[in-house]
Amino acid sequence: MAQKLRQDRTLFMTVMVMVLFGFIMVYSASSVVAEVKRGTSYYYAVRQLIWIAAAMPALMFFKRLHYSKLQTPSVAFTLMGGVFILLIAAYFLDPAQHRWIRFPGIGGIQPAEIAKPAVALFLAYFIALRSRAINSRYTLVPAILAVGFITMAVVVADLGTPIVIVLTATAVFCVAGIEWRYIGLALVVGVLAGGVAVAAKPYRLVRVIHFVDPQLKLVDKFDTRGWIRTQMKRSVTAKDTNYQIEQSKIAVGSGGLAGVGLMEGRQKLFYLPESHTDMIFAVVGEEWGFIGAMGVMAGFVIILWRGIRATALMQDEFGRYLALGITTMLVIQAFFNISVALGMVPPKGIPLPMISFGGSSLLVTVASLGILMNISEHAG
Numbered sequence: 001m002a003q004k005l006r007q008d009r010t011l012f013m014t015v016m017v018m019v020l021f022g023f024i025m026v027y028s029a030s031s032v033v034a035e036v037k038r039g040t041s042y043y044y045a046v047r048q049l050i051w052i053a054a055a056m057p058a059l060m061f062f063k064r065l066h067y068s069k070l071q072t073p074s075v076a077f078t079l080m081g082g083v084f085i086l087l088i089a090a091y092f093l094d095p096a097q098h099r100w101i102r103f104p105g106i107g108g109i110q111p112a113e114i115a116k117p118a119v120a121l122f123l124a125y126f127i128a129l130r131s132r133a134i135n136s137r138y139t140l141v142p143a144i145l146a147v148g149f150i151t152m153a154v155v156v157a158d159l160g161t162p163i164v165i166v167l168t169a170t171a172v173f174c175v176a177g178i179e180w181r182y183i184g185l186a187l188v189v190g191v192l193a194g195g196v197a198v199a200a201k202p203y204r205l206v207r208v209i210h211f212v213d214p215q216l217k218l219v220d221k222f223d224t225r226g227w228i229r230t231q232m233k234r235s236v237t238a239k240d241t242n243y244q245i246e247q248s249k250i251a252v253g254s255g256g257l258a259g260v261g262l263m264e265g266r267q268k269l270f271y272l273p274e275s276h277t278d279m280i281f282a283v284v285g286e287e288w289g290f291i292g293a294m295g296v297m298a299g300f301v302i303i304l305w306r307g308i309r310a311t312a313l314m315q316d317e318f319g320r321y322l323a324l325g326i327t328t329m330l331v332i333q334a335f336f337n338i339s340v341a342l343g344m345v346p347p348k349g350i351p352l353p354m355i356s357f358g359g360s361s362l363l364v365t366v367a368s369l370g371i372l373m374n375i376s377e378h379a380g
Contacts, residue, residue, distance in 0.1 A: 008376040011306040018299045022355040029283040030276035051359040055366035062370030071318045076125040079118045086111035087153040098157035109360040112154045112161045117368045120325030127176045128317040160350035171328040211346040245343045247272040252285035259289030276357045281341040300334045313379035323375045
């Protein structure tokens with residue numbers, strides 16, 4: 001008789017509470033904007049609820065499906081290939097942003113959101129397969145090429161997601177035992193590639209420079225020919241790149257210890273852009289205060305704890321690397337989102353997992369957590 005698994009109720013309840021809290025915050029952050037722009041205050045909340053209804057079965061499916069069934073080349077390579085095709089399709093179907101594949105009546109999906117767990121699963125499969133030769137070029141080159149192609153396809157439209165993907169891959173490689181010289185080389189290449197990606201898009205360049213040097217004093221000192229200023233003028237947002245961060249900090253600061261109360265926040269009333277998506281943490285800080293903000297952070301700390309625990313206890317290499325990849329992916333994404341809301345890093349479009357409005361992000365996040373729960377329960 002098969003041994004009954006010990007359910008990871010801690011992780012399960014944490015996810016349930018955060019998804020419910022996210023739904024409440026989406027309605028609070030979007031109700032006024034939805035009323036004005038869409039004619040009903042429930043517009044975004046209803047769509048979030050529909051995606052929650054789709055995400056919950058996905059969570060239970062992957063929670064019950066033994067994680068080892070994902071350890072096949074057909075799953076790993078098909079998922080990576082499918083994501084790459086979707087990214088290319090999004091580039092042509094969404095000429096303005098290159099991010100979305102839209103469907104009439106139900107909204108759209110962002111292939112970049114699917115890319116994150118796809119890379120985590122692929123790396124878990126491939127590194128487990130080649131674990132005894134992790135520092136061989138026959139391991140490193142194929143893995144780097146696979147991750148690199150996906151990253152380059154994503155970076156065309158989004159810089160935040162590639163950072164999450166690269167850091168997730170780095171964490172998995174480090175735990176797998178890659179030599180530090182390769183980590184150092186990858187770091188140098190990553191920094192150079194990131195610099196090119198920022199310089200290639202004027203709006204990215206403006207965001208970074210205005211964040212680091214708002215008065216452009218250092219720019220004028222080192223760029224005597226004015227090349228950087230010329231590039232910055234090409235961006236339509238050159239005059240207000242710090243506006244979103246400033247409004248976010250005002251919202252968080254206004255919340256104090258316990259907040260102004262649910263639905264009572266003011267910054268979401270057309271002052272704070274993207275209040276129900278990328279900047280929803282600022283609304284949490286304003287309406288729930290320091291206590292509420294720390295509660296959200298505590299949720300991600302619990303996910304980190306359960307993920308690291310599963311990684312440490314799991315004897316199977318595939319399960320260990322997959323748990324680490326999923327955990328790193330979610331926690332780093334949350335860290336960057338919160339850091340943007342607090343004005344610690346330049347603004348970038350990246351949602352807060354389970355809290356921000358977003359269908360594909362919510363579905364992929366919850367499904368990934370279902371896999372993590374399954375691994376955690378098999379870890380003992």
